[in-house]
Amino acid sequence: xxxxxxxxxxxxxxxxxxxxxxxxxxxxxxxxxxxxxxxxxxxxxxxxxxxxxxxxxxxxxxxxxxxxxxxxxxxxxxxxxxxxxxxxxxxxxxxxxxxxxxxxxxx
Numbered sequence: 001x002x003x004x005x006x007x008x009x010x011x012x013x014x015x016x017x018x019x020x021x022x023x024x025x026x027x028x029x030x031x032x033x034x035x036x037x038x039x040x041x042x043x044x045x046x047x048x049x050x051x052x053x054x055x056x057x058x059x060x061x062x063x064x065x066x067x068x069x070x071x072x073x074x075x076x077x078x079x080x081x082x083x084x085x086x087x088x089x090x091x092x093x094x095x096x097x098x099x100x101x102x103x104x105x106x107x
Contacts, residue, residue: 049091058094062087063102073106080106 033040041048046055054060069087072080084106096103 047092049089051090051092055090055092056094058096058099058102060094062090063094066102067104070104070106 027043029043030040033043038048041050044052046052050056051062053062055062057063066087069080069084073084074080094102
C-alpha cells in the first residue's frame with residue numbers, strides 16, 4: 001500500500017479500494033467504454049478529447065489539474081512526462097487569455 005503525506009496527514013492509497021470506488025460511481029455503459037474513446041465521450045455527453053468538469057473554463061477541474069501535472073514533470077517522476085503529454089494533447093482547453101492563474105507549464 002502506498003502512503004503519502006499531505007499537510008501533516010498520512011493518507012493510505014489502496015489501489016483496489018480506489019478502483020472499486022470508481023467503478024461503483026460509474027454507469028455500466030461508462031465502465032464498459034475504453035478510456036478516452038469516442039464511445040466514452042458520447043456516453044458521458046462530452047466532445048472527443050474533452051475532460052469532464054468544465055474542460056474549457058479557466059477555473060474548471062482540468063485547469064486545477066494543470067499545475068500538478070506540470071510539477072510532476074519537473075519532479076522527475078517517471079510517469080510525469082507521459083501524463084503531461086496526454087493532458088497537453090487534449091482537444092478542449094481553456095483560453096488562458098481570460099485568466100492565466102493556472103497556465104503553469106513544466107520548465
